[in-house]
Amino acid sequence: MTYRADVLIIGAGASGGVAARHLAEHGFDVVCLEQGDWPDRSSFPGTRPDWELAIRKDWAMSPNVRNRPEDYPVVHDDSDIEPLMYNAVGGSMIIYAGTWPRMLPSDLRVRTLDGVADDWPIAYRDLVPYYDAIDRQIGVSGLAGDPAYPPHDDYPLPPLPLGVAGRRVAEGHNQLGWHWWPEPNAILSAPYDGRRPCVQRGVCTSGCAEGAKASTDLTHWPKATAAGARLITGARVNRITLGSRGLATGALWLDHDGVEHHQEADVVILAANAVGTARLLLLSADDRHCPDGLANSSGLVGRRLMMHPFSVVTGWWDDQVEGWQGHFGASITTYQFYETDPDRGFVRGAKWALSPVGGPLNHILPMRAGNEVWGSDHHVLMGRTFGRGASWAIFGEDLPEESNRVELDPDRTDSHGIPAPRVSYRISDHSRRLMAFQEERATESLRASGCQETAVASMIPYSGWHLMGTARMGDDPASSVVNSRQQAHDVANLYVADASVFVTSSGVNPTCTITALALRTADLLVQRRREQKVPA
């Protein structure tokens, strides 16, 4: 039996979970369609001996490698970076690292300050109350007072341990006169909201069996469903439906058996991430109203994809630091080279996050920095490096370009026969200059921290974990897809809650901002519910 919900949310990941909870708690009748299932923490591989094998296949970050029925393939032959994600209740948060930085005021004003890309139609100030609220919902561990940020509320929990490596690099930066600070993480350092704290096992990117790392299946969905939200799993949406007044009427979706259903709703919110949302808008093209895709009169749906060029600089000390242990997440961060310095030959900058290096297989079959070495030299390498290292993960600000984009692939499909997204993406010369500079500084950082040996893995392709920009926000319908409330210019009852709306990428991990924006969008919907246009 079909019924009409107040709000239909597509995708139960970070943004979908946050929006659903807020709307349900404010009396909205919410339905969410999610192609994946509830994660089963007892199946997470981190406590098993095959952990490092699992992360190369069934628990890979790439949907193409995992190839589970709920995954859709992402064609990336023409991309310098491979998009990575996870499809389940909780979304990509199930395998994210949990670093939780806010954007900075300058991030939203790069046109005004640096003459590149575009300003956001909102300011840092608009985000602050939502950042504060989301930090409390998520349970963020951190330390207030970072001089890289304007002053803000303290975090609900104390910072996670620095670890031996974090402490050494902190001291190295003090010698260099460089900034460092304990990284805020969406990982509990102490019990919070019925959840257990982190035990430093270091397997965060293949799921946190402890439940210490926040994901919306833990932090939001139980509260959303308790408030009446209905979450339908195994439901793959293939089209948003349009009514005669040009408003969305709901969505068509396929169940596990391929049977098609229609969910009607007054308002539709897309929360399928910047690849999945662009794909759905393009799939919803209709010859009469929107031949180039839904909400795409600007022609920008799918364009301006940003993924943060990503390099890793690893350093090794000549003694043990238990470099396989510790949250992954980051112990410390630096913003020393974040803001623009015109003398560097590029604008904007990068944020670095110090992380563990993984277990033995990650040393000898490295997914990050290092080389494979076999024969007797193998043992020399392991003796020199194993357990002795830490990595600076470097996220460079990625400036938007219309040629970096998501389209529909003419050939590949998912397990339901729905066209797969195809990603075309090139790392620009500007990004290459920016990253080369950061890699050199990160090498200096680790040397100053006492590392005997360092290695750079420059702009690694297997790093598309931050997906942004494919339905940008703006005031002008000719040059943006959604307005500052994340409402589609073309379809008044269609909203985008995920990072598709990012105007620029900043150089920080995006999920703190994604969820703050999703909360803001939901909150503004609540505040303006009487003005909301809905289908007849």
Added chain:
Amino acid sequence: MTAADSSTAVDVARLEELADVMLPAAHGMPSASEVRAVASFLDEVLGWRDDLRLPLIKALAALDPATFTVEALSAYLAEDEDAYTALTTVVAACYYLSPVVRDQIGYPGQVAKTYDPFAYTEWVADGLLDPVVERGPIWRKAPE
């Protein structure tokens, strides 16, 4: 042989020979065969990662233990990346599952630790952050 069907059976003896070239006894570490890495852990590894079985068999067919060297292994990467990856992954996984090897490299696995979440107050009190704080704000003001 580890499986009844000969088309999917792995030649354990042949794999052990290759593994000893990849991981010989040297620098105080045992060879793969000394810790019976393949004999003890192959079934377990392929139980977890059955997708590696066929490419591994391909690698075993292509690489002759009589002439196998580390250089031949490197050259094989360019020839067949999937088979190369299966071989190196299986050999490494078997070796580093060995308790003897883990003990020697000091790796207990990914273990749970306890810690005092308020220990940070000590390093804050010790002044570790003082130089950072004393330099003052480094964020750039932006127009609203």
